[in-house]
Amino acid sequence: MASASSSSPGVMPEPIIAVTGLIKQFGKFAALRGVTADFAAGKLYAILGDNGAGKTTLLRTLAGLNHPTRGEVRILGSASIPEVCHHIGYMAHPSLLYDEMSALENLRYFARLYGVTDDTRCAAAITSVGLDPSLARPVGQYSQGMRQRASMARALLHDPKILLLDEPFSNVDIHSARDMAALLGRTRDQGKTVFIVTHQAQLLEQVADEFIWMQAGRIIARTPKLTPPEPQ
Numbered sequence: 001m002a003s004a005s006s007s008s009p010g011v012m013p014e015p016i017i018a019v020t021g022l023i024k025q026f027g028k029f030a031a032l033r034g035v036t037a038d039f040a041a042g043k044l045y046a047i048l049g050d051n052g053a054g055k056t057t058l059l060r061t062l063a064g065l066n067h068p069t070r071g072e073v074r075i076l077g078s079a080s081i082p083e084v085c086h087h088i089g090y091m092a093h094p095s096l097l098y099d100e101m102s103a104l105e106n107l108r109y110f111a112r113l114y115g116v117t118d119d120t121r122c123a124a125a126i127t128s129v130g131l132d133p134s135l136a137r138p139v140g141q142y143s144q145g146m147r148q149r150a151s152m153a154r155a156l157l158h159d160p161k162i163l164l165l166d167e168p169f170s171n172v173d174i175h176s177a178r179d180m181a182a183l184l185g186r187t188r189d190q191g192k193t194v195f196i197v198t199h200q201a202q203l204l205e206q207v208a209d210e211f212i213w214m215q216a217g218r219i220i221a222r223t224p225k226l227t228p229p230e231p232q
Contacts, residue, residue, distance in 0.1 A: 049214035099140030145176035
């Protein structure tokens with residue numbers, strides 16, 4: 001597990017993400033209900049909870065895909081997520097890849113959106129997740145584990161400071177899932193801040209710095225180990 005970032009004695013480093021009084025409503029339904037939390041840089045956070053707890057809504061709000069009904073999100077000191085979105089890598093539950101294209105062709109396309117024109121960066125991102133960038137097979141013919149790896153490569157492509165991953169281990173075989181968890185641990189060790197929404201928390205038991213427990217749109221506990229909080 002990575003150690004905390006160094007700082008001057010007695011001086012707390014500024015959080016990489018600060019959320020204050022965050023409320024997100026969809027019609028009359030409140031998916032987030034007054035979430036307030038600070039998150040330190042260089043940590044791997046596992047976000048846990050039952051279906052409907054607000055995990056994905058929180059992740060999408062941090063990514064700037066949901067606009068808060070009330071409250072504030074500050075990322076890298078900015079309250080404007082569009083100003084810092086190039087520092088964020090987001091992996092949705094669906095892969096969001098083009099099935100008729102190879103992994104390299106997919107990453108070339110997304111690279112242009114980030115202003116990246118170097119194919120070497122695309123190939124390196126694919127290699128980093130354990131895939132072969134020379135594989136010409138379209139991703140529509142990939143196994144689910146390969147698709148998830150390719151999707152993770154897309155999120156890593158522009159070397160973001162913050163990674164937001166929604167169910168990256170979903171429908172992935174246990175061997176591939178463990179490899180992906182180890183990769184995310186190494187990514188955190190490189191100084192990235194990683195948030196992972198998952199129902200398979202045991203895969204992160206050896207790499208997560210903190211487990212964030214959500215229930216009914218609120219954070220109910222933050223624990224350093226995979227120890228469920230007392231029922232509320």
